[in-house]
Amino acid sequence: MIRLALPKGRNLKVALAAFRAAGVALADPEPDDRRLQMTVPLDGLEVLFLKDWDVPLYVQHGVADCGVVGSDVLDEVDGDLLVPARFRHGTSRLSFIGRGAEMPEAGQQIRLATKYPATARRLVQDRPWGAEILELSGSVELAPLLDLAELALDIVQTGRTLAENRLRELETVCEVAPCLVVNRGAFQLLRREINGLLERFEEARMVV
Amino acid sequence: MKVSASLPTGVAALFFDSARRHRELEGRLVKRLMDHGFDEVILPVVDYLDPYEEMPSGVRRDELYRFVDRDGQVLALRSDFTTMLARLIAPRLATLELPLKLFYRGDVLRYQQDRAGRQREFYQLGGEVLGAVGGEDGGEDGERAVLTEFLDLLAATGRRPLLVVLGFAGALDGLLLGFKGRLAYAAAAVVRRERRAFRDGAEALLQVVESGMPADVAALGEEAGARLGRLTALAGELAERFPRIAVRVDLAEFGDQVVAPELRRRLALRPYYDGLVFRAFAGRAAEPVGGGGRYDRLFQRLGVTATASGFSLSLDRLWEAETREDEA
Numbered sequence: 001m002i003r004l005a006l007p008k009g010r011n012l013k014v015a016l017a018a019f020r021a022a023g024v025a026l027a028d029p030e031p032d033d034r035r036l037q038m039t040v041p042l043d044g045l046e047v048l049f050l051k052d053w054d055v056p057l058y059v060q061h062g063v064a065d066c067g068v069v070g071s072d073v074l075d076e077v078d079g080d081l082l083v084p085a086r087f088r089h090g091t092s093r094l095s096f097i098g099r100g101a102e103m104p105e106a107g108q109q110i111r112l113a114t115k116y117p118a119t120a121r122r123l124v125q126d127r128p129w130g131a132e133i134l135e136l137s138g139s140v141e142l143a144p145l146l147d148l149a150e151l152a153l154d155i156v157q158t159g160r161t162l163a164e165n166r167l168r169e170l171e172t173v174c175e176v177a178p179c180l181v182v183n184r185g186a187f188q189l190l191r192r193e194i195n196g197l198l199e200r201f202e203e204a205r206m207v208v
Numbered sequence: 209m210k211v212s213a214s215l216p217t218g219v220a221a222l223f224f225d226s227a228r229r230h231r232e233l234e235g236r237l238v239k240r241l242m243d244h245g246f247d248e249v250i251l252p253v254v255d256y257l258d259p260y261e262e263m264p265s266g267v268r269r270d271e272l273y274r275f276v277d278r279d280g281q282v283l284a285l286r287s288d289f290t291t292m293l294a295r296l297i298a299p300r301l302a303t304l305e306l307p308l309k310l311f312y313r314g315d316v317l318r319y320q321q322d323r324a325g326r327q328r329e330f331y332q333l334g335g336e337v338l339g340a341v342g343g344e345d346g347g348e349d350g351e352r353a354v355l356t357e358f359l360d361l362l363a364a365t366g367r368r369p370l371l372v373v374l375g376f377a378g379a380l381d382g383l384l385l386g387f388k389g390r391l392a393y394a395a396a397a398v399v400r401r402e403r404r405a406f407r408d409g410a411e412a413l414l415q416v417v418e419s420g421m422p423a424d425v426a427a428l429g430e431e432a433g434a435r436l437g438r439l440t441a442l443a444g445e446l447a448e449r450f451p452r453i454a455v456r457v458d459l460a461e462f463g464d465q466v467v468a469p470e471l472r473r474r475l476a477l478r479p480y481y482d483g484l485v486f487r488a489f490a491g492r493a494a495e496p497v498g499g500g501g502r503y504d505r506l507f508q509r510l511g512v513t514a515t516a517s518g519f520s521l522s523l524d525r526l527w528e529a530e531t532r533e534d535e536a
Contacts, residue, residue: 062493080494082401084417183494187401188371188458195418198403208404 001044002186002193005059005067007052011178014090015068018207022200044193056081056181065186066194072155072176076116081181084198085207090178094119096171097152097162098144103170104129104151113143114153123153123173141167180207218320218328220524230331230527233365234313237333237521240364244357246311246335251292253315257284259295264480264506267291271318285317289334290480290518291506297338298510306339306514307350327524334500334520335361338507347515351484351502352442354517358500359450361521362488365497366530371454371489373420374443377481377501378467379436379459382429383413383422385468395475398463420458439484461487465501480506484517490529497525 006015019026024043038047048064055069056077072094074083094116096103104110106128113134114120124131134149143149145165155176156162156169180201182194201207215221222230242248257274266288273285286292289312297308313333320328335357340350355374362370380398387394387410397405398417406414412427421440425433440457447455462485466472483502490497500519507514 060494062491065492084401084403086402086404182401183492184461184496185371185489185494186492188373188456188461188489189492191419202403 001046002066002190002197003046003048003064005048005050005055005064005069007055007068007070007178008049009052011052011068011070011090012049014087014178017089018087018201018204021204021206022197023204024197024200053077059181059183062183062185064183065190066180066182068178069181070176071174071179072116072119074179074181076119078118079181081183082187083179083181084194085180085201087178087180087201088206088208092155092157092176093169094153094173094176095156095169096173097141097154097156097167098150098170099167100150100170101168104131110151111149112151112153113140113149115140116153120153141165177208216328220327220329226527229530230523233527234331234333234523236364237361238311238313240361241311241333241335244309244360246309249293249310249312251286251289251296251312251314253286254283255286255292257282260284260291263291263295263509264478264503265291266479267318271320273317273319286314287316287318289314289316289332289520290336290503293336294503294506294510294516298507298512301339301507301512301514304339308338309335310338311335330525331523332520333523334518336516336518338516339514340517347483347502347504348438350515351517354500354502354519355442355484355486356446356449358486358488358498358519359446359453359455361519362498363450363452365490365521365526368490368529369454370452371456372446372486373456373458373461373489374439374484374486375457375459375462375465376432376435376439376484377462377465377479379428379432379465380413380416380463381466381468381471382432383410383416383427384463384466384471387413391471391474395463395466395471398460401460416460416463420456420460486519488521490526493525493529495522495525497522497529 006012016026016028026040036049050058052069052073055067056074056079058064059067059081060079108129110131111134112120112131113136115136117133117135120133140152140154141161143152159169162169187194272287275283277283315329315331317329337354384394394405401417403414403417412422415422421436425436428436443455443457464477465479465481465485466477467482480503481501482505485501487496487499498521502517504516507516
């Protein structure tokens, strides 16, 4: 049986739709459903519902064999996980956001607010400007709005929130997509089952 | 005075039953190694950084714990037994009776990001066989002997299901050099088993990430193809000899073990393996519990011609796998 970790956040819908399209009968958890585990006996799956940021950790430790997690989280945690597929839907962008019209000038020292401090440090290394990284746990857009930081590094989906708050997407860093991640030991032990699942995703055109 | 019992990220203290079980396992494995003719070496936990700067290594520079001693020397905490032993033994090798069978045990320390679920201090036990007679098969006999020692040791660790994956360094060099696209992307995609990277016109690499080897071994080139054939036969022999251990060949697992100088330069990799490589997994644990391979190149870099193969086991990971199995 494959033990699958699904994120409770914005990627849950994408994951559920992809599994259903691949013929795996996963139901939406009811809003008042407090179950943390669900078994899908016909498809040989046991599903754990976890916070997005916890998915890589559970998979890394082998508590779950595989999971769905955003590439933004994956890049941040630097785990040694296999990433055999990226989902076609649910994509967004990781972008620099600010109130002004331009990115910082060469030599400028700024404050940068983000939920992704490791990614931010890597990005700032290659820039002609410097930044003090401020790690926030949520509502990152508020930081440039309230002058906590000159820039924010955060996920942009439609850009509507930014427009409503007079913020600008100054530079797109990369595309972000939900990914299927698998731990190395589980892949070796469950290779046939995991490859079978991947083929079903591909046939249903759920992954790129 | 109130004293906190907390420890830095990535290190652990073992008490009572945990400590006893850890030492029992260690004792059992050490006895096995000594029964098989391995002599113990005790290596320092601190060494100069300088000698390792230009040596092949499986440890990234940013994983080292470095510091400046009071007399101004730049030092590093031990991050890998194999490189330390090689640099200490290489100048003496000509004066010693070969082959040498040595074993070590102790901690290695590597800085790892705390979110990734990894420890920073690992307790390792391992063995090295240096200067084994190569014979006419380019030293593959010696490699096989070391792998057999490793499986024998692994079989003595307990009752959990075990899987050993085999490959050889440089197996995918030809396929990677022939890839029509960004080389760094292809190399990373093999290791992460990203299928989409190889869907358009890189069928052999796609088969490697899916099932561990190409459907037609000729895709690897004549020499590597023949080597894969011998390795597959060896996996079958070992699976029969060690029925509790599943043995399989998977070249993608070692996709970063490149040999071609062009690949090492373009990918900025400096691994030391240049022959057989292997990793062991216990249950569904994500991190291998051990591994090893052949690394003549490391000695060549130190100016000495000698065959060298070795293996190590992480007692922490073995113990973690055993504990999880007991709880299940």
